[in-house]
Amino acid sequence: MAELSLTDVRSAADRIAGVAHRTPVLTSRTLDERVGAQVFLKAENLQRIGAFKFRGAYNAVSRLSPDQLRYGVAAYSSGNHAQAVALAARIAGTKAVILMPTDAPPTKLAATRGYGAEVVTYDRYAQDRAALAKELATERGLTLIPPYDHYDVMAGQGTVALELIEETGPLDALLVPVGGGGLMAGCATAATALAPGIRMIGVEPTAGDDHARSLAAGERVEIDVPRTIADGQAISTPGELTFAVNRRLVDSFELVADDEIVAAMAFAFERLKIVLEPSGASALAALLAGRIQSLPERVGVVLSGGNVGLDRFLELLGK
Numbered sequence: 140m141a142e143l144s145l146t147d148v149r150s151a152a153d154r155i156a157g158v159a160h161r162t163p164v165l166t167s168r169t170l171d172e173r174v175g176a177q178v179f180l181k182a183e184n185l186q187r188i189g190a191f192k193f194r195g196a197y198n199a200v201s202r203l204s205p206d207q208l209r210y211g212v213a214a215y216s217s218g219n220h221a222q223a224v225a226l227a228a229r230i231a232g233t234k235a236v237i238l239m240p241t242d243a244p245p246t247k248l249a250a251t252r253g254y255g256a257e258v259v260t261y262d263r264y265a266q267d268r269a270a271l272a273k274e275l276a277t278e279r280g281l282t283l284i285p286p287y288d289h290y291d292v293m294a295g296q297g298t299v300a301l302e303l304i305e306e307t308g309p310l311d312a313l314l315v316p317v318g319g320g321g322l323m324a325g326c327a328t329a330a331t332a333l334a335p336g337i338r339m340i341g342v343e344p345t346a347g348d349d350h351a352r353s354l355a356a357g358e359r360v361e362i363d364v365p366r367t368i369a370d371g372q373a374i375s376t377p378g379e380l381t382f383a384v385n386r387r388l389v390d391s392f393e394l395v396a397d398d399e400i401v402a403a404m405a406f407a408f409e410r411l412k413i414v415l416e417p418s419g420a421s422a423l424a425a426l427l428a429g430r431i432q433s434l435p436e437r438v439g440v441v442l443s444g445g446n447v448g449l450d451r452f453l454e455l456l457g458k
Contacts, residue, residue, distance in 0.1 A: 143290055143384055145332040148297035148325060151198040155295060158230065159194050162186050162299075164306050165442075169410050174426055176438045179310070180411070181303045184419055184445025188222040188250070190371075191299050191322055191443050192286070196223035198295030199284045200231050208233040213281040215239070215272040217263070217370045218247030219418075219444055220286035225254035236281060238272045244370060246448035263373070264364055287321025288378035297325025301333070303439050309334040311435030314422040316443045317341035317350050317392060318372040320381030326441065327388035338435065341385070341392040342425040344369045344400065350385070351392040353377050368397045368455060371418030371444065393431065395424040401455050403427050407442070414452065419444035 165180040183191040200212060211234035214224040221237040228235035235256040239248060240263035252258055261271055269285070276283040285292065299322065304310060313330050315323045320341075327339045343350055347365030353376070361376040377385070395403075400417045403424035407415045415423070422440050425431060431438075447455075 143293055143297075143324065143328045145329055147290065147294040148301050148329045151194070151291070151294040152298045152301055154198050154201050155194055155298060158197055159298075160186050161302055164303060165411060165413070167410055174434060176434050176436055178426065179303065179307045179437070179439045180423070181299055181439065181441050182413065183299060183441060183443050184413060184415055188219065188226055189444055189446040190219040190223070190419065191296055191441070192219040192223035193226065194298050195292035195295030195321060195325070196220060196284065197227040197230070199289060199291035200224070200227040202291055203231070203282060207282045210280045210282070211235060213237070213272055213276040213279070213283045214286065215268045216286050217243050217373065218251070219371055219446055221251040221256070222247060222254060222446070224284055225251050225256035229255050236275065236279065238268055238275060240268070244446070244448060244451060246451070247446055250446070287319030288380045290380065293321045293325045293381065293384070295325065296322040297329040299441055300326035300329040304330060304333045307437070307439065310337055310439045311437045312338040312340060312431070313439040313441070314340045314342055314425060314431070315441045316372065316418055316421045317343050318374045318418065319378045320350065320385050321378065322441065322443060323389060324381040324384035328384060331388050339389045340425070340431060341389055342422045343392055343394055344372050344421060345394045345396050347372050347374060348392070348394055349374060349376050351394060353382060354386060354389065354392055357386070369400060369417040369421055371416070372421065393425045395421055395428060395430060399424045399428040405456055408456075413442070414445045414447065415442055416444050416447040417455070
């Protein structure tokens with residue numbers, strides 16, 4: 140696959156149909172009145188494993204050869220991609236070995252093991268996870284499925300925007316949380332093809348502004364691993380493949396502070412009656428905090444995940 144296309148996203152949609160959930164699109168009159176726009180929320184917190192990551196993981200695993208499936212798969216992730224690959228591997232009848240940071244949320248570690256995967260831990264602040272995972276995969280003969288820098292993964296994530304626009308019709312803007320950039324790359328590929336002229340807006344935590352810096356520089360910029368409550372967005376540099384797509388299709392990357400993310404989590408809980416993890420709430424946070432200039436009439440927002448334990452949820456909202 141030389142370049143990601145709408146055809147790739149549609150093919151992924153066919154592969155995941157009946158396996159991944161077609162998640163609901165939520166609306167809120169209170170939210171619309173507060174921000175002055177008609178807002179459509181794609182609730183990927185209600186996806187299998189609690190996040191959008193299952194779409195890309197299953198699409199990638201479903202395309203492996205019988206030989207590859209016989210040996211198994213490897214992945215690296217702070218949590219959601221870990222769970223997604225673990226479940227996709229179990230469905231495919233193969234094994235999964237997942238590299239996860241020692242400070243990954245306990246609920247995500249437990250869930251990954253619960254899906255039958257072997258978990259190997261590392262220090263995210265001192266070790267290169269991609270290099271470690273590549274070495275692990277080579278040693279054991281496993282097929283490595285990266286969390287975002289992989290065309291099949293990106294195509295699977297793009298089904299989020301495909302489903303959203305199929306349900307709502309054309310949108311004027313789409314806000315997407317950004318970590319490695321795979322969700323944005325897939326969504327931007329689908330959305331710009333289905334709704335020409337749509338504004339694609341990525342959202343990052345203030346401490347992790349690698350995409351915003353990279354877009355301004357015109358090339359990938361590396362920062363220190365960010366310390367933020369949004370663990371799924373604690374990435375130091377955009378993916379190579381994802382940035383090639385996003386620099387072409389994304390209009391801007393906006394930043395939100397951790398306290399604004401917490402406020403969005405509280406709004407989602409109180410007004411929408413749903414639970415969002417910090418990363419999953421960042422795009423909503425940008426909307427609620429007024430980060431989007433000249434907000435258009437019809438706006439889509441991806442709520443990318445809801446994997447947060449009760450203790451952590453209470454701790455964050457208690458602040």
